[in-house]
Amino acid sequence: MKSTELPLIHLIAAARPNFMKIAPLYHVLSKADWCRVELVHTGQHYDANMSDAFFRDLDLPTPDYHLGVGGHSNIEQTAQVMLAYDRVCEETKPSWIVVVGDVNSTLACALVGVQRGIRTAHLEAGLRSGDRHMPEEINRLLTDAICDLLWTPSPDADENLRLENTDPARVERVGNIMIDTYEMMRDRIQKTLTYCRFGLNEGKYAVVTLHRPSNVDDKSRLTTIVDALETMTSFLPIVFPLHPRTKKMLERFMLFERISGITDFHFIEPLGYVEFMGLASRARLILTDSGGIQEEATYIGIPCLTLRENTERPITLTEGTNRLVDIFTLTEAVDDVLSTEPARKTPPALWDGNTAERVANSLRRNCAP
Known part of the structure; x- marks a missing residue:
């Protein structure tokens, strides 16, 4: 049992990508002798089974x-997370709050921290798509504007913050925490042969993930994707x-039965996480509109087609291995990928599995009296 006099750090988890980002940091901080760490799950992800599975996978x-x-x-x-988390802060009085990613809970908990005078850090800061129609972009902009410490994954994130006149003293590039998660789970991922359940061969199938409203909430657009x-x-x-x-939108638009x-x-x-990465790491290509999968595909060297107009x-x-495509040229983009041997590239700088250690060291320096 750690002394209650040690600085208390809250790690905020909300949606599934958050779980993957906090896991390596939790494991580092839970072993540290200079702090205490607590997990706060906002419940933003509404499927409890999916959330529980990710917690189990990530230990x-x-x-x-x-x-x-x-x-x-x-x-x-956002409002409900603020109210609920404010009560937690009143009770526990953390020294630092760490928010990750760009979901509603990220902004909500950052606002609580700043309003209460609790030092707050944003892991995965500085990412920008330039599209303010995306709620995630607003969350990113506002979170970075108010947090005390901004941990960035890449040089483009540093540059975005510089262009926004962010105080350089608040910015520290630490690398990509998602790569820590992959490396932490690499052995289990390599032993997980998810694709065998479907009688498929390694490198001979595609993995598809789609969920963004811009792709699935419009009947005409979703029909074109299904085609x-x-x-x-x-x-x-x-x-x-x-x-x-x-699934809900496919059923609403009478497409589910057809595609099934x-x-x-x-x-x-x-x-x-482990099952999905076992599936994705042996695919020929990945088609997605997710953010994090673009990074994971780059790290494991799998061609990725992102069905979006922009990317943060x-x-x-x-x-990396990512390309932006639209729904009308998707088939041609797939043909192009399949006719070309995947190029092996070196991962970006600091995408090395040691980001959690750098973040923990940064926190320790900033916790010093």
Whole structure:
């Protein structure tokens, strides 16, 4: 049992990508002799089974606090997280709050910390898509504007903060925490042969993940995507871990039954981290609209087609395996990937599995009296 006189650090988790970002840091800080660490799960991710699976995969304990906010509109969710987390801070009085990523809970907990005078740090700071129609972009901008300490993953993030006239003393490049998670779980990932469940061969299938409203909430757009996926299966089987939102919209637009009947198309339930990375790391290509998967694909060297107009992770385009594509050229982009041998690239600087140690060292320096 650690002394209650040690600085208390809160790590905030909300949606699944957050779990993967806090896990390596939690494991480092929980072993440290200079601080105490507590996990706060806001409950923003509304599927408890999916959340629990990620905690098990990442060897995380039951959260010290579960706010139980659940799914609401962006505004209501942000407000409810603020109210619930404020009560936790009143009770526990942390020395530091660490928020990660760009979800509503990231901004909400940062606002609580700043309003209460609690030092607050943002892990994965400085990322920008330039698209202020995305709620995540607003969360990123506001979180970076108010946090005391900004930990960036890459030089482009540093440059974004410089262009916003951020005090350089607040900025520290630490690298990509997602790579720590992959390295932490590498042995288990390599032993996980998820693709064998579907009678597939390594390097002979595609993994698809789609969930963004811009792709799945419009019937015409989603129909065009389904058309392209059907064409893809004529030359490459597809495994599609189905996000609850995407499933709901496919059913609403009467597309679910059609796509379920396509030969070599495999809908599956959302996977835990280890199972998903076991599947993705042996794919021929990944098609996604997620943020983090762009980074993971770059690190493991799998071609990635991102179905978006922009990305807050441009380093995956310039130094990685990622390409932005639109729904009307998707089939041609897949053809291009399959006709070209994947280029092996060196991962970006500081994407080395040691980010959590750098973050912990930064925290320790900043906790000093």
